[in-house]
Amino acid sequence: MQKGQIRVHTENIFPIIKKFLYSEHDIFLRELISNAIDATRKLRTYASAGESTGDLGDLRVDVSLDAKAGTLTISDRGVGMTTEEVDKYINQVAFSSAEEFLEKYKGQGEASVIGHFGLGFYSAFMVSDRVEILTRSYREGAPAVRWECDGSPEYTLEEVEKPTRGTDIVLHVNEDSKEFLESHRIRQILEKFCRFLPVPIYFEEKQVNNISPAWTRKPSELTDEDYRNFYKELYPFNETPLFWIHLNVDYPFNLTGILFFPKIKQSYEIQKDKIQLYSNQVFVTDEVKDIVPEFLMLLQGVIDSPDIPLNVSRSYLQGDPNVRKINSHITKKVADKLDEIFRSDRESFQQKWESLGLFVKYGMMTDDKFREKAERFHIMQDASEGGWYTLEEYREAVKDRQTDKDGKLVILYSTDPVQQDAYVKAAVRKDYKVVRMDTLVDAGFINQMESQWEKVRFNRVDSDIADNLVDVQEKSDSVLTQEETDRLKELFEVKTEGLQVNVEVKGLSPDASPVQATRPEFMRRMKDMASMGGPMGGFYAGMPDEVSLTVNGNHPLFRSILQDADVERARKRTRTLADLALLSQGLLKGELLTAFIDRSVDLMSGKGGES
Secondary structure (H helix, E strand, O other), X not given: OOOOOOOOOHHHHHHHHHXXXXXXXXXXXXXXXXXXXXXXXXXXXXXXXXXXXXXXXXXXXXXXXXOOOOEEEEEEOOOOOOHHHHHHHOOOOOOOOHHHHHHHHOOOOOXXXXXXXXXXXXXXXXXEEEEEEEEEOOOOOOOEEEEEEOOOOOEEEEEEOOOOOXXXXXXXXXXXXXXXXXXXXXXXXXXXXXXXXXXXXEEOOEEOOOOOOHHHOOHHHOOHHHHHHHHHHHOOOOOOOOEEEEEEEOOOOOEEEEEEEOOOOOOOOOOOOXXXXXXXXXXXXXXXXXXXXXXXXXXXXXXXXXXXXXXXOOOOEOOOHHHHHHHHHHHHHHHHHHHHHHHHOXXXXXXXXXXXXXXXXXXXXXXXXXXXXXXXXXXXEEOOXXXXXXXXXXXXXXXXXXXXXXXXXXXXEEOOOOOOHXXXXXXXXXXXXXXXXXXXXXXXXXXXXXXXXXXEEEEEOOOOOHHHOOOOOOOOOOOOOHHHHHHHHHHOXXXXXXXXXXXXXXXOOOOOOOEEEEXXXXXXXXXXXXXXXXXXXXHHHOOOEEEEEXXXXXXXHHHHHHOOOOHHHHHHHHHHHHHXXXXXXXXXXXXXXXXXXXXXXXXXXXXXXXX
16 A cells, blocks of 8 residues: 655646636736735734734725736735745745634634635736736835746745835736736726725726625615615616615624615516625625525625635635525525515505516425415415405405315416406406416416415416306206207317317307307416426427317307308308407417408308308
8 A cells, every 4th residue: 555645746737727727817807906905904904903003004906007018017005925925825826824814813803804715816827927026014124025927836036125015916918918908908807806895996096996885884874775876886777676685694604785676577588697796895706596596596786705615716606504504594584575575565565566476486486485485475466356365365255156176276367367358257257356377487386386285276267168167067058959059069160270179069148258269277288388398398389279169059149040041151150250269369360360351351241151
């Protein structure tokens, strides 16, 4: 058996660090500015601990361009470094001063820093042929030093003159990275990564960051206007949000942030990745799917946590118990906020439901814990009267009328109250309650809730005649003889490519419609799922649309049709009635619609013949 130590050669690892440490080259500026911020905050901590007695002066970070010389410089007025510290923290790859600092000054002053791994500085070599460090420590009597390296394992270190405390990092930008010598490009990177850092950052003599964004302040210090202004700062072209949730947790993990509920209309293209993740006010990513529950990815805003574990490039989240805890906490905070608004101002909640409903329903479909809480404030709007019901309120409103033979509550719904108006009115005449289910997620929501809500099923209002919406009525008191019924059914036989039509003659009220077209609930749902790419999509997508024609044998119109000696005219009249019913379901298109129009004109002009 052989034991030993793995050998690492700097001449091999250095090119890897330079080329592959970060997925995007523009991150180098974030890393160097983050180091400058850390140096500044350390100095403030030392001052508060009495270890730095000099005048702090104007603590800021400056970013300077010299396109002619081909240099980009990041300067701070923080703690600086001694010769020994340069040798310790720069010349040793992945040796960071952060851990010992955090351990020693925990709980004092601004004892929080961004860097932890000691690798961020080396990102400078991704865009530079040569890097210089000019630094002077805050320690009294310490000489200034200059470090220089061309990206190889070799460096130079010497004492120089530098009148001010702090560090200048000078990048001699390489030929492939000339874009980083353009003013607009640097401003773009600063806007992306550094706009909320806690120390003033100046570029071209202008401060480019907000050092005290709303999420870093206590909720008690903020007005509604402050929250709206912050939202406008994040999303300048968006409408005012519905409301917001301020996150402020310090145990058992640290989490701050503000999540906004945007206005979402039915025609709105839903966009995710609108929540920004920060770590100590440094932008990390807007891909937060491991931290924020999937259904809340429709929210917007900021979350900031030093406890979210990141790899050295801060580009991807790693699996960690804290992430799961934060995920659960955000879910609970959102549910509690929605419940609070519902109970305290239900009218306002109902007015905002068009946007809120998407969040709530999506959450109920994907998160069981959220669903349990959301059942208290999930609401359904009456399709005819405009009132609102929770599940329990709906159950109470329709008790004894919308319970089927199996004891299940039947929730009648409309996906388009305008198009389905006749069906809604027919149901209302039977004293049924029909609710709107017309959002982007309702098809999936209905299927999911039928499996989650005990003894509840949904039935679309046009899935059957009104008499059969809750329970199928087998009895049919028709005035027609069996012979007349058979003849009428034969007259209504419709053969249409791509459409399976089933005809049934029933004895309904003489006042009811002569013909009603309905689409059986199961097959229609399967077709809807197929159109959305469901798991059985391929199977159901190829099947013809199925529609049932219920002919009201008690309607007086059919006595006239049956007595018509002109068979062709009778067939034409019944076909027109059938087409009117199909038209109500949006199933009359193209050639079928053209033939219907021609047939109608013929009938109005008194012509006979079959189309």
